[in-house]
Amino acid sequence: MKFAVIGGTGLIGSQVVKDLNAAGHEAVPHSKSTGVDVITGQGLGEALRGADVVVNLTNSPTFDDASLAFFRTSMDNLLAAAEKAGVGHFVILSIVGTDQVPEMDYYRAKTLQEKILADGPIPYSIVRATQFMDFMDAVLSWTADADTVRLPVTPIQPIASGDVADAVAEVAAGPPLNGIRNIAGPEIFPLDELGRITLSRKGDPRTVVTDPTAGMFAVVKGDVLTDRNAHLAPTRYTDWLS
Template sequence: MKIVVIGGTGLVGSQVVSNLEEHGHDAVAAAPQTGVNTLTGEGLAEVLEGAQAVVDLSNSPSFAEEDVTSFFRTSTKNLLDAEAEAGVQHHVILSIVGADGIDSGYMRAKLVQEDLVKASGSGWSILRSTQFLEFLASIADTAEADGVVHIAPVRFQPIASADVARFVARTAVGEPLNGTIEIAGPETFGFDEIVRTYLASKDDPREVRADPSATYFGAPLQDGELVPHGEAQLGEVSYEQWRKAQA
């Protein structure tokens, strides 16, 4: 089965490609550096020839709301149009748990992407994931002010990117869901608790302060927005397993 992975050279995409190849599929990593650009349409017709499924893991280089909305609207439309021409039967995207709740321009842009896929008229699957464990460092850096890391004391259920890649690959080779599933890590933490634990494991001396007014990449947070809203498929990699593997 030929599966084109848009963003196939990134953190999750490269692992998706590896997982698919290990199971005997023809997985093609597509990205600007491989001559495929979903914003301009360059290389799409060629790379989609003979493909049965497409996984879209692309992301905007700018997170400003206007930029990221334009990115997802343009790239998704170009990709869906090219897939229709090529006869691709399954379109898979990775979205975000909380996309319809967190007051963020990026989240609103992801909803635009989701809506375009749902309206495409072809087979589709949407996986909404909780935050990746790999982003704990950038979360801490973004939340720092005057040497103190301010984190909202809400529930947090991060997932290892390796688990995300397995879920994405498994979905891509299956029948289209024509629906949305949520995926998350196997453990739930206090958000400030796990950031504090992570920084301590890196011998990072910064104080982590539980702050109900702290934002999440600039967005206000309510408890429940960073964990699945209902039944979810859970990964296998625990925080400690992930941390040891990183070390």
């Protein structure tokens, strides 16, 4: 099969392309650097021509309310181009619990992206993942100073980006789900504990201070960022750190 991987040069996209090509498919990466712009529509027709499956892994450049406009415009453009090209399967990557945190602009934007896809004309699959292990350094930086990192106890079930890519490639190569597959890492940690593990393994002397108001994940209540019923990936966090 032929796959058009939009956002195919990024963290997840580049690994999805590698996985699909290794499985004997033809996966072509597309991004702004290859002349494809999902906001203006530039290059989309050519990128999707002849594709059996579109995998959309593009992301908003911001996490504020501007992300709503990004996903609305990009999905409208991609769905129109995919329908015109006769694409039979459209795949996106989303977030576990994204529809349960309306207080977060970015989560509302991802919920909108899912709805646009589900209401669209093309058979589809949504892969929802928990938080990437690869983003832990960024999470720490949001609430850090020279001596401390402030984190809430929000439960996190981190997953390695390679495991995410494997799951996306598997779903993309299969029949459309016309629904959602949830994927998650094998372990659940309070975010403050995960911060302590990360700093310790990296030899970082800063102290983690538990603060229920700190950072973007402070607004998340309960187990929204975990899913005990998800398909569990194999990579454990300490193994990934190693």
